Amino acid sequence: MEKKRPIKVLVAKPGLDGHDRGAKVVALGLRDEGMEVIYSGLRQTPEKIVQTAIQEDVDVIGLSCLSGAHNRLFPEITSRLKEKKMENVMVIAGGHIPEKDIAFLRENGISAVFGHGTPVKSIAEYIRQNIAFNL
Amino acid sequence: MGRLLEGSEIALAKLITLVENNPAGMTGVMPMIQHRLGKAFCIGLTGPPGAGKSSLASQVIKALRSAGAKVGVIAVDPTSPFTGGALLGDRVRMQDHYLDPGVFIRSMATRGSLGGLARATKDVIKLMDVFGFDYVLVETVGVGQTELDIMQTTDITVVVLVPEGGDGVQAMKAGLMEIGDIFVINKSDRPGADSMAVQLQGVLQMNPRYASAMPPVMLTQGTDGKGVAELVEAVRARQAILGDTDLEERRREKRNLEFEEILKWAVVEEWKGLAGSDEKLKDRLSEVVEGSKDPYTMLREIFPYGCIRPLTD
Numbered sequence: 001m002e003k004k005r006p007i008k009v010l011v012a013k014p015g016l017d018g019h020d021r022g023a024k025v026v027a028l029g030l031r032d033e034g035m036e037v038i039y040s041g042l043r044q045t046p047e048k049i050v051q052t053a054i055q056e057d058v059d060v061i062g063l064s065c066l067s068g069a070h071n072r073l074f075p076e077i078t079s080r081l082k083e084k085k086m087e088n089v090m091v092i093a094g095g096h097i098p099e100k101d102i103a104f105l106r107e108n109g110i111s112a113v114f115g116h117g118t119p120v121k122s123i124a125e126y127i128r129q130n131i132a133f134n135l
Numbered sequence: 136m137g138r139l140l141e142g143s144e145i146a147l148a149k150l151i152t153l154v155e156n157n158p159a160g161m162t163g164v165m166p167m168i169q170h171r172l173g174k175a176f177c178i179g180l181t182g183p184p185g186a187g188k189s190s191l192a193s194q195v196i197k198a199l200r201s202a203g204a205k206v207g208v209i210a211v212d213p214t215s216p217f218t219g220g221a222l223l224g225d226r227v228r229m230q231d232h233y234l235d236p237g238v239f240i241r242s243m244a245t246r247g248s249l250g251g252l253a254r255a256t257k258d259v260i261k262l263m264d265v266f267g268f269d270y271v272l273v274e275t276v277g278v279g280q281t282e283l284d285i286m287q288t289t290d291i292t293v294v295v296l297v298p299e300g301g302d303g304v305q306a307m308k309a310g311l312m313e314i315g316d317i318f319v320i321n322k323s324d325r326p327g328a329d330s331m332a333v334q335l336q337g338v339l340q341m342n343p344r345y346a347s348a349m350p351p352v353m354l355t356q357g358t359d360g361k362g363v364a365e366l367v368e369a370v371r372a373r374q375a376i377l378g379d380t381d382l383e384e385r386r387r388e389k390r391n392l393e394f395e396e397i398l399k400w401a402v403v404e405e406w407k408g409l410a411g412s413d414e415k416l417k418d419r420l421s422e423v424v425e426g427s428k429d430p431y432t433m434l435r436e437i438f439p440y441g442c443i444r445p446l447t448d
Protein backbone atom coordinates (compact mmCIF):
# COMPACT_ATOMS: atom_id res chain seq x y z
CA MET A 1 0.00 0.00 0.00
CA GLU A 2 1.32 3.41 -0.98
CA LYS A 3 1.82 5.58 2.10
CA LYS A 4 0.20 8.94 1.84
CA ARG A 5 2.81 11.63 1.96
CA PRO A 6 2.65 15.37 1.45
CA ILE A 7 3.50 16.76 -1.96
CA LYS A 8 6.62 18.91 -1.84
CA VAL A 9 6.61 22.13 -3.85
CA LEU A 10 9.31 24.72 -4.46
CA VAL A 11 7.85 28.15 -5.14
CA ALA A 12 10.55 30.18 -6.83
CA LYS A 13 10.91 33.59 -8.36
CA PRO A 14 13.40 33.77 -11.16
CA GLY A 15 14.25 37.11 -12.72
CA LEU A 16 14.94 40.56 -11.47
CA ASP A 17 11.54 41.93 -10.55
CA GLY A 18 11.08 42.49 -6.87
CA HIS A 19 7.42 41.59 -6.50
CA ASP A 20 6.78 38.39 -4.66
CA ARG A 21 3.29 39.02 -3.34
CA GLY A 22 1.75 36.67 -5.87
CA ALA A 23 4.34 33.98 -5.22
CA LYS A 24 3.75 34.23 -1.49
CA VAL A 25 -0.02 33.97 -1.89
CA VAL A 26 0.46 30.80 -3.92
CA ALA A 27 2.98 29.42 -1.39
CA LEU A 28 0.58 29.97 1.52
CA GLY A 29 -2.36 28.68 -0.49
CA LEU A 30 -0.62 25.43 -1.40
CA ARG A 31 0.39 24.99 2.24
CA ASP A 32 -3.27 25.30 3.19
CA GLU A 33 -3.98 22.62 0.59
CA GLY A 34 -1.80 20.27 2.64
CA MET A 35 1.44 20.58 0.70
CA GLU A 36 4.95 21.17 2.00
CA VAL A 37 6.05 24.40 0.37
CA ILE A 38 9.55 25.75 0.19
CA TYR A 39 9.86 29.41 -0.56
CA SER A 40 13.37 30.23 -1.65
CA GLY A 41 13.36 34.01 -1.99
CA LEU A 42 13.43 36.74 -4.60
CA ARG A 43 15.62 37.03 -7.70
CA GLN A 44 16.67 33.42 -8.01
CA THR A 45 18.86 32.39 -10.92
CA PRO A 46 17.87 29.21 -12.81
CA GLU A 47 20.99 27.57 -11.37
CA LYS A 48 19.91 28.37 -7.78
CA ILE A 49 16.37 27.16 -8.41
CA VAL A 50 17.55 23.84 -9.78
CA GLN A 51 20.11 23.39 -6.99
CA THR A 52 17.38 24.00 -4.40
CA ALA A 53 15.05 21.58 -6.16
CA ILE A 54 17.77 18.92 -6.06
CA GLN A 55 18.60 19.33 -2.37
CA GLU A 56 14.97 19.50 -1.32
CA ASP A 57 13.96 16.68 -3.69
CA VAL A 58 10.72 18.43 -4.59
CA ASP A 59 7.91 16.99 -6.68
CA VAL A 60 6.87 20.30 -8.19
CA ILE A 61 8.47 23.64 -9.01
CA GLY A 62 6.13 26.62 -9.26
CA LEU A 63 7.71 29.54 -11.08
CA SER A 64 6.45 33.08 -10.90
CA CYS A 65 7.85 35.71 -13.19
CA LEU A 66 6.61 39.24 -13.73
CA SER A 67 9.62 40.69 -15.49
CA GLY A 68 8.81 39.38 -18.98
CA ALA A 69 11.95 37.26 -19.15
CA HIS A 70 10.04 33.97 -18.84
CA ASN A 71 10.78 32.80 -22.40
CA ARG A 72 14.48 32.82 -21.55
CA LEU A 73 14.41 31.82 -17.86
CA PHE A 74 11.87 29.00 -17.77
CA PRO A 75 13.43 26.89 -20.56
CA GLU A 76 16.82 27.37 -18.93
CA ILE A 77 15.40 25.86 -15.76
CA THR A 78 13.80 22.89 -17.49
CA SER A 79 16.91 22.14 -19.53
CA ARG A 80 19.06 22.26 -16.38
CA LEU A 81 16.64 19.85 -14.75
CA LYS A 82 17.01 17.54 -17.72
CA GLU A 83 20.79 17.75 -17.48
CA LYS A 84 20.52 16.56 -13.88
CA LYS A 85 18.08 13.80 -14.86
CA MET A 86 15.36 15.51 -12.87
CA GLU A 87 12.88 15.91 -15.70
CA ASN A 88 10.23 14.07 -13.71
CA VAL A 89 9.86 17.13 -11.50
CA MET A 90 6.70 18.91 -12.58
CA VAL A 91 7.24 22.55 -13.52
CA ILE A 92 4.31 24.94 -13.54
CA ALA A 93 4.26 28.69 -13.98
CA GLY A 94 2.32 31.84 -13.29
CA GLY A 95 2.73 35.59 -13.34
CA HIS A 96 2.49 37.96 -16.30
CA ILE A 97 2.66 35.55 -19.19
CA PRO A 98 0.97 36.51 -22.46
CA GLU A 99 -1.28 33.93 -24.15
CA LYS A 100 1.01 33.77 -27.18
CA ASP A 101 3.95 32.47 -25.16
CA ILE A 102 2.14 29.54 -23.56
CA ALA A 103 2.58 27.10 -26.45
CA PHE A 104 6.31 27.81 -26.54
CA LEU A 105 6.66 27.28 -22.80
CA ARG A 106 4.71 24.04 -22.91
CA GLU A 107 6.99 22.77 -25.65
CA ASN A 108 9.83 23.55 -23.31
CA GLY A 109 8.75 21.41 -20.43
CA ILE A 110 6.39 23.70 -18.53
CA SER A 111 3.40 21.49 -17.68
CA ALA A 112 0.92 24.27 -17.16
CA VAL A 113 0.70 28.03 -17.13
CA PHE A 114 -1.79 29.62 -14.77
CA GLY A 115 -3.13 33.03 -15.62
CA HIS A 116 -3.27 35.91 -13.22
CA GLY A 117 -5.96 35.39 -10.58
CA THR A 118 -6.23 31.60 -10.93
CA PRO A 119 -7.54 30.35 -7.57
CA VAL A 120 -4.85 28.44 -5.65
CA LYS A 121 -7.35 25.63 -5.22
CA SER A 122 -7.32 24.99 -8.97
CA ILE A 123 -3.53 24.99 -9.01
CA ALA A 124 -3.50 22.47 -6.16
CA GLU A 125 -6.06 20.34 -7.96
CA TYR A 126 -3.95 20.37 -11.12
CA ILE A 127 -0.88 19.30 -9.16
CA ARG A 128 -2.67 16.47 -7.39
CA GLN A 129 -4.12 15.11 -10.60
CA ASN A 130 -1.01 15.27 -12.71
CA ILE A 131 1.75 14.41 -10.33
CA ALA A 132 3.64 11.18 -10.83
CA PHE A 133 5.02 10.02 -7.54
CA ASN A 134 8.39 8.54 -8.22
CA LEU A 135 8.65 6.53 -5.04
CA MET B 136 23.69 3.89 -1.81
CA GLY B 137 27.07 3.72 -3.48
CA ARG B 138 26.29 7.04 -5.11
CA LEU B 139 25.76 8.60 -1.70
CA LEU B 140 29.27 7.66 -0.71
CA GLU B 141 30.59 8.95 -4.01
CA GLY B 142 29.14 12.33 -3.15
CA SER B 143 26.06 12.49 -5.34
CA GLU B 144 23.82 15.24 -3.99
CA ILE B 145 20.88 13.75 -5.81
CA ALA B 146 21.45 10.39 -4.11
CA LEU B 147 21.63 12.11 -0.71
CA ALA B 148 18.45 14.06 -1.41
CA LYS B 149 16.56 10.94 -2.52
CA LEU B 150 17.69 8.93 0.49
CA ILE B 151 16.53 11.72 2.79
CA THR B 152 13.13 11.59 1.12
CA LEU B 153 13.04 7.85 1.60
CA VAL B 154 13.71 7.93 5.34
CA GLU B 155 11.46 10.94 5.78
CA ASN B 156 8.49 9.17 4.20
CA ASN B 157 9.06 5.71 5.52
CA PRO B 158 10.79 5.01 8.84
CA ALA B 159 11.57 1.52 7.65
CA GLY B 160 13.60 3.09 4.86
CA MET B 161 16.63 3.07 7.16
CA THR B 162 16.42 -0.68 7.63
CA GLY B 163 18.14 -1.32 4.35
CA VAL B 164 20.49 1.64 4.55
CA MET B 165 21.84 1.48 8.08
CA PRO B 166 23.84 -1.74 7.94
CA MET B 167 25.84 -0.24 5.07
CA ILE B 168 26.63 3.05 6.77
CA GLN B 169 26.82 2.20 10.47
CA HIS B 170 30.59 1.69 10.51
CA ARG B 171 31.18 5.01 8.78
CA LEU B 172 29.22 7.15 11.21
CA GLY B 173 30.49 9.62 13.75
CA LYS B 174 32.80 11.92 11.80
CA ALA B 175 30.47 14.91 11.59
CA PHE B 176 30.02 17.19 14.58
CA CYS B 177 26.39 18.12 15.02
CA ILE B 178 25.31 21.56 16.21
CA GLY B 179 21.72 22.34 17.23
CA LEU B 180 20.18 25.80 17.05
CA THR B 181 16.99 26.32 19.00
CA GLY B 182 15.02 29.22 20.44
CA PRO B 183 11.76 31.15 20.22
CA PRO B 184 10.09 31.88 16.87
CA GLY B 185 11.78 34.68 14.96
CA ALA B 186 14.80 34.89 17.26
CA GLY B 187 17.07 34.78 14.22
CA LYS B 188 18.05 31.11 14.16
CA SER B 189 18.11 30.84 10.38
CA SER B 190 19.96 34.13 9.93
CA LEU B 191 22.48 33.04 12.50
CA ALA B 192 22.77 29.62 10.87
CA SER B 193 23.66 31.34 7.62
CA GLN B 194 26.40 33.31 9.37
CA VAL B 195 27.72 30.22 11.09
CA ILE B 196 27.80 28.36 7.76
CA LYS B 197 29.82 31.23 6.33
CA ALA B 198 32.34 31.10 9.15
CA LEU B 199 32.70 27.32 8.99
CA ARG B 200 33.04 27.42 5.21
CA SER B 201 35.76 30.02 5.32
CA ALA B 202 37.70 27.59 7.49
CA GLY B 203 37.23 24.97 4.78
CA ALA B 204 34.68 22.77 6.55
CA LYS B 205 31.78 21.23 4.64
CA VAL B 206 28.37 21.86 6.18
CA GLY B 207 25.05 20.04 5.99
CA VAL B 208 21.99 21.91 7.23
CA ILE B 209 18.65 20.55 8.42
CA ALA B 210 16.04 23.26 8.89
CA VAL B 211 12.79 22.19 10.52
CA ASP B 212 9.52 24.09 10.33
CA PRO B 213 6.12 23.11 11.76
CA THR B 214 3.45 21.14 9.94
CA SER B 215 -0.07 22.47 10.38
CA PRO B 216 -2.02 19.92 12.41
CA PHE B 217 -5.16 20.86 10.52
CA THR B 218 -4.12 20.68 6.88
CA GLY B 219 -0.91 18.67 7.05
CA GLY B 220 0.76 21.39 5.02
CA ALA B 221 3.86 23.38 5.93
CA LEU B 222 5.67 26.48 4.80
CA LEU B 223 9.39 25.81 4.93
CA GLY B 224 10.92 29.25 5.06
CA ASP B 225 14.23 28.89 6.87
CA ARG B 226 16.14 28.43 3.65
CA VAL B 227 15.39 31.97 2.48
CA ARG B 228 17.86 33.28 5.05
CA MET B 229 20.61 31.04 3.75
CA GLN B 230 20.60 32.19 0.14
CA ASP B 231 24.29 33.06 0.12
CA HIS B 232 25.05 29.35 0.22
CA TYR B 233 22.66 28.01 -2.41
CA LEU B 234 25.39 27.42 -4.98
CA ASP B 235 28.21 26.46 -2.65
CA PRO B 236 29.07 22.81 -3.36
CA GLY B 237 30.26 22.45 0.25
CA VAL B 238 26.83 23.27 1.66
CA PHE B 239 23.68 21.15 1.46
CA ILE B 240 20.48 22.58 2.91
CA ARG B 241 17.44 20.42 3.53
CA SER B 242 14.14 21.70 4.90
CA MET B 243 11.95 19.34 6.85
CA ALA B 244 8.41 19.61 8.16
CA THR B 245 7.63 18.23 11.63
CA ARG B 246 4.76 16.07 10.27
CA GLY B 247 3.10 15.68 13.63
CA SER B 248 6.24 15.19 15.67
CA LEU B 249 6.04 17.38 18.78
CA GLY B 250 9.55 18.05 20.05
CA GLY B 251 10.61 20.78 17.62
CA LEU B 252 12.23 18.35 15.19
CA ALA B 253 11.01 16.01 12.48
CA ARG B 254 10.90 12.31 13.33
CA ALA B 255 13.53 11.49 10.73
CA THR B 256 16.00 14.16 11.88
CA LYS B 257 18.42 11.71 13.47
CA ASP B 258 18.45 9.55 10.37
CA VAL B 259 19.05 12.53 8.13
CA ILE B 260 21.99 13.57 10.32
CA LYS B 261 23.45 10.10 9.76
CA LEU B 262 23.04 10.35 6.01
CA MET B 263 24.74 13.74 6.01
CA ASP B 264 27.48 12.36 8.22
CA VAL B 265 28.38 9.54 5.83
CA PHE B 266 28.06 11.90 2.90
CA GLY B 267 31.12 13.63 4.32
CA PHE B 268 30.04 16.83 6.00
CA ASP B 269 32.33 18.03 8.79
CA TYR B 270 29.46 19.80 10.53
CA VAL B 271 25.73 19.22 10.51
CA LEU B 272 23.67 22.20 11.63
CA VAL B 273 20.14 21.51 12.86
CA GLU B 274 17.64 24.35 13.26
CA THR B 275 14.55 23.43 15.27
CA VAL B 276 11.15 25.00 14.82
CA GLY B 277 10.70 28.15 16.86
CA VAL B 278 10.00 26.82 20.33
CA GLY B 279 8.94 28.45 23.54
CA GLN B 280 9.49 25.68 26.01
CA THR B 281 11.95 23.04 26.96
CA GLU B 282 12.61 20.92 23.96
CA LEU B 283 14.67 17.99 25.01
CA ASP B 284 14.60 16.51 21.55
CA ILE B 285 17.31 18.75 20.19
CA MET B 286 19.55 18.08 23.15
CA GLN B 287 19.15 14.36 22.60
CA THR B 288 19.90 14.67 18.92
CA THR B 289 22.88 16.98 18.47
CA ASP B 290 26.40 17.03 19.96
CA ILE B 291 25.93 20.53 21.29
CA THR B 292 22.95 22.82 21.56
CA VAL B 293 23.00 26.57 21.02
CA VAL B 294 20.00 28.38 22.50
CA VAL B 295 19.19 31.59 20.61
CA LEU B 296 17.33 34.30 22.54
CA VAL B 297 16.57 37.97 21.89
CA PRO B 298 16.91 41.06 24.10
CA GLU B 299 13.19 41.92 24.19
CA GLY B 300 12.37 41.68 27.87
CA GLY B 301 9.08 39.83 27.53
CA ASP B 302 10.43 37.09 25.31
CA GLY B 303 13.55 36.69 27.34
CA VAL B 304 11.77 36.29 30.63
CA GLN B 305 9.25 33.94 29.04
CA ALA B 306 12.04 31.79 27.69
CA MET B 307 13.70 31.68 31.09
CA LYS B 308 10.53 30.54 32.74
CA ALA B 309 9.85 27.98 30.09
CA GLY B 310 13.06 26.17 30.74
CA LEU B 311 14.92 26.63 27.49
CA MET B 312 17.53 27.48 30.07
CA GLU B 313 18.41 23.92 30.82
CA ILE B 314 19.19 22.58 27.42
CA GLY B 315 21.91 24.89 26.12
CA ASP B 316 25.64 24.31 25.94
CA ILE B 317 26.01 27.83 24.60
CA PHE B 318 23.57 30.73 24.96
CA VAL B 319 23.29 33.47 22.40
CA ILE B 320 21.47 36.76 22.65
CA ASN B 321 20.85 37.57 19.03
CA LYS B 322 19.61 40.92 17.70
CA SER B 323 22.12 42.49 20.05
CA ASP B 324 21.82 45.67 17.99
CA ARG B 325 18.58 46.20 19.88
CA PRO B 326 18.38 47.82 23.29
CA GLY B 327 18.51 45.62 26.35
CA ALA B 328 20.97 43.00 25.11
CA ASP B 329 23.54 43.62 27.82
CA SER B 330 21.06 43.59 30.67
CA MET B 331 19.45 40.48 29.21
CA ALA B 332 22.88 38.82 29.23
CA VAL B 333 23.33 39.68 32.90
CA GLN B 334 19.86 38.41 33.78
CA LEU B 335 20.48 35.26 31.84
CA GLN B 336 23.76 34.58 33.58
CA GLY B 337 22.00 35.00 36.89
CA VAL B 338 19.43 32.40 35.94
CA LEU B 339 22.01 29.97 34.61
CA GLN B 340 24.08 30.23 37.80
CA MET B 341 21.16 28.95 39.81
CA ASN B 342 20.73 25.93 37.60
CA PRO B 343 22.27 22.73 38.93
CA ARG B 344 23.04 21.55 35.43
CA TYR B 345 25.69 24.23 35.18
CA ALA B 346 27.09 23.87 38.68
CA SER B 347 30.47 22.62 37.50
CA ALA B 348 30.84 24.87 34.44
CA MET B 349 28.90 27.88 33.25
CA PRO B 350 27.90 27.88 29.58
CA PRO B 351 29.10 30.87 27.57
CA VAL B 352 26.59 33.69 27.04
CA MET B 353 27.32 35.54 23.84
CA LEU B 354 25.94 38.51 21.89
CA THR B 355 25.36 38.15 18.15
CA GLN B 356 23.72 39.78 15.15
CA GLY B 357 22.28 37.40 12.61
CA THR B 358 21.87 40.14 10.07
CA ASP B 359 25.48 41.28 9.75
CA GLY B 360 27.37 38.50 11.45
CA LYS B 361 28.67 40.46 14.42
CA GLY B 362 29.75 38.12 17.21
CA VAL B 363 29.52 35.05 14.99
CA ALA B 364 33.29 34.48 14.83
CA GLU B 365 33.24 34.33 18.65
CA LEU B 366 30.24 31.99 18.60
CA VAL B 367 31.98 29.61 16.22
CA GLU B 368 35.08 29.84 18.40
CA ALA B 369 32.99 28.87 21.42
CA VAL B 370 31.53 25.93 19.49
CA ARG B 371 35.04 24.77 18.59
CA ALA B 372 36.21 25.21 22.17
CA ARG B 373 33.29 23.12 23.31
CA GLN B 374 34.07 20.51 20.69
CA ALA B 375 37.66 20.42 21.91
CA ILE B 376 36.67 20.14 25.58
CA LEU B 377 34.33 17.28 24.77
CA GLY B 378 37.25 15.63 23.02
CA ASP B 379 36.79 12.08 21.92
CA THR B 380 35.94 10.44 25.23
CA ASP B 381 33.25 12.82 26.50
CA LEU B 382 31.76 13.12 23.06
CA GLU B 383 31.58 9.35 22.79
CA GLU B 384 30.02 9.18 26.26
CA ARG B 385 27.29 11.61 25.18
CA ARG B 386 26.73 9.75 21.98
CA ARG B 387 26.36 6.45 23.84
CA GLU B 388 23.52 7.91 25.87
CA LYS B 389 21.93 9.22 22.73
CA ARG B 390 22.17 5.90 20.95
CA ASN B 391 20.46 4.26 23.88
CA LEU B 392 17.62 6.80 23.82
CA GLU B 393 17.40 6.49 20.08
CA PHE B 394 17.03 2.75 20.34
CA GLU B 395 14.23 3.14 22.87
CA GLU B 396 12.46 5.49 20.49
CA ILE B 397 12.75 3.05 17.62
CA LEU B 398 11.59 0.27 19.89
CA LYS B 399 8.44 2.19 20.81
CA TRP B 400 7.80 2.90 17.18
CA ALA B 401 8.28 -0.74 16.19
CA VAL B 402 6.00 -2.07 18.93
CA VAL B 403 3.27 0.41 18.04
CA GLU B 404 3.57 -0.38 14.32
CA GLU B 405 3.34 -4.09 15.03
CA TRP B 406 0.35 -3.48 17.24
CA LYS B 407 -1.43 -1.40 14.61
CA GLY B 408 -0.82 -4.05 12.00
CA LEU B 409 -2.16 -6.85 14.19
CA ALA B 410 -5.05 -4.91 15.67
CA GLY B 411 -6.11 -4.03 12.14
CA SER B 412 -6.29 -7.64 10.99
CA ASP B 413 -6.88 -9.87 14.01
CA GLU B 414 -10.57 -10.04 14.91
CA LYS B 415 -10.03 -10.97 18.55
CA LEU B 416 -7.62 -8.10 19.11
CA LYS B 417 -9.99 -5.77 17.31
CA ASP B 418 -12.80 -6.76 19.68
CA ARG B 419 -10.64 -6.23 22.73
CA LEU B 420 -9.48 -2.86 21.46
CA SER B 421 -13.05 -1.76 20.90
CA GLU B 422 -13.73 -2.42 24.60
CA VAL B 423 -10.93 0.03 25.43
CA VAL B 424 -12.13 2.49 22.84
CA GLU B 425 -15.71 2.29 24.16
CA GLY B 426 -14.42 2.86 27.65
CA SER B 427 -15.72 -0.39 29.08
CA LYS B 428 -12.22 -1.71 29.78
CA ASP B 429 -9.28 0.19 31.22
CA PRO B 430 -6.04 0.32 29.20
CA TYR B 431 -3.92 -1.33 31.91
CA THR B 432 -6.09 -4.41 32.07
CA MET B 433 -5.97 -4.60 28.31
CA LEU B 434 -2.18 -4.39 28.38
CA ARG B 435 -2.00 -7.24 30.88
CA GLU B 436 -4.34 -9.31 28.76
CA ILE B 437 -2.36 -8.97 25.56
CA PHE B 438 1.07 -9.11 27.21
CA PRO B 439 0.67 -11.36 30.28
CA TYR B 440 4.41 -11.95 30.35
CA GLY B 441 5.58 -8.56 29.05
CA CYS B 442 6.11 -7.98 25.36
CA ILE B 443 9.84 -8.64 25.11
CA ARG B 444 11.39 -11.94 26.11
CA PRO B 445 14.98 -12.40 27.18
CA LEU B 446 17.26 -13.65 24.43
CA THR B 447 18.02 -17.33 24.41
CA ASP B 448 20.82 -18.53 22.23
Ligand SMILES: Nc1nc2c(ncn2[C@@H]2O[C@H](COP(=O)(O)OP(=O)(O)OP(=O)(O)O)[C@@H](O)[C@H]2O)c(=O)[nH]1
Pocket residue numbers: 183184185186187188189190191225228276277278321322323324325355356357358359
Ligand atom coordinates in the same frame (compact mmCIF):
# COMPACT_ATOMS: atom_id res chain seq x y z
N1 LIG C 1 17.67 43.67 14.17
C1 LIG C 1 18.05 42.42 13.96
N2 LIG C 1 17.24 41.61 13.25
C2 LIG C 1 17.64 40.34 13.04
C3 LIG C 1 18.88 39.83 13.55
N3 LIG C 1 18.98 38.54 13.20
C4 LIG C 1 17.86 38.24 12.51
N4 LIG C 1 17.05 39.31 12.40
C5 LIG C 1 15.76 39.40 11.73
O1 LIG C 1 14.80 38.65 12.45
C6 LIG C 1 13.82 38.09 11.57
C7 LIG C 1 13.68 36.61 11.83
O2 LIG C 1 14.90 35.98 11.49
P1 LIG C 1 15.02 34.43 11.21
O3 LIG C 1 16.47 34.15 11.01
O4 LIG C 1 14.10 34.02 10.13
O5 LIG C 1 14.50 33.86 12.60
P2 LIG C 1 14.20 32.36 13.01
O6 LIG C 1 14.49 32.23 14.44
O7 LIG C 1 14.91 31.44 12.08
O8 LIG C 1 12.64 32.26 12.75
P3 LIG C 1 11.72 30.94 12.72
O9 LIG C 1 12.49 29.87 12.01
O10 LIG C 1 10.51 31.38 11.99
O11 LIG C 1 11.43 30.61 14.16
C8 LIG C 1 14.29 38.43 10.17
O12 LIG C 1 13.57 39.54 9.71
C9 LIG C 1 15.75 38.75 10.34
O13 LIG C 1 16.23 39.65 9.38
C10 LIG C 1 19.71 40.74 14.29
O14 LIG C 1 20.79 40.38 14.78
N5 LIG C 1 19.24 41.99 14.47
Ligand SMILES: [Mg+2]
Pocket residue numbers: 188189190224225274
Ligand atom coordinates in the same frame (compact mmCIF):
# COMPACT_ATOMS: atom_id res chain seq x y z
MG1 LIG D 1 14.14 29.90 10.91
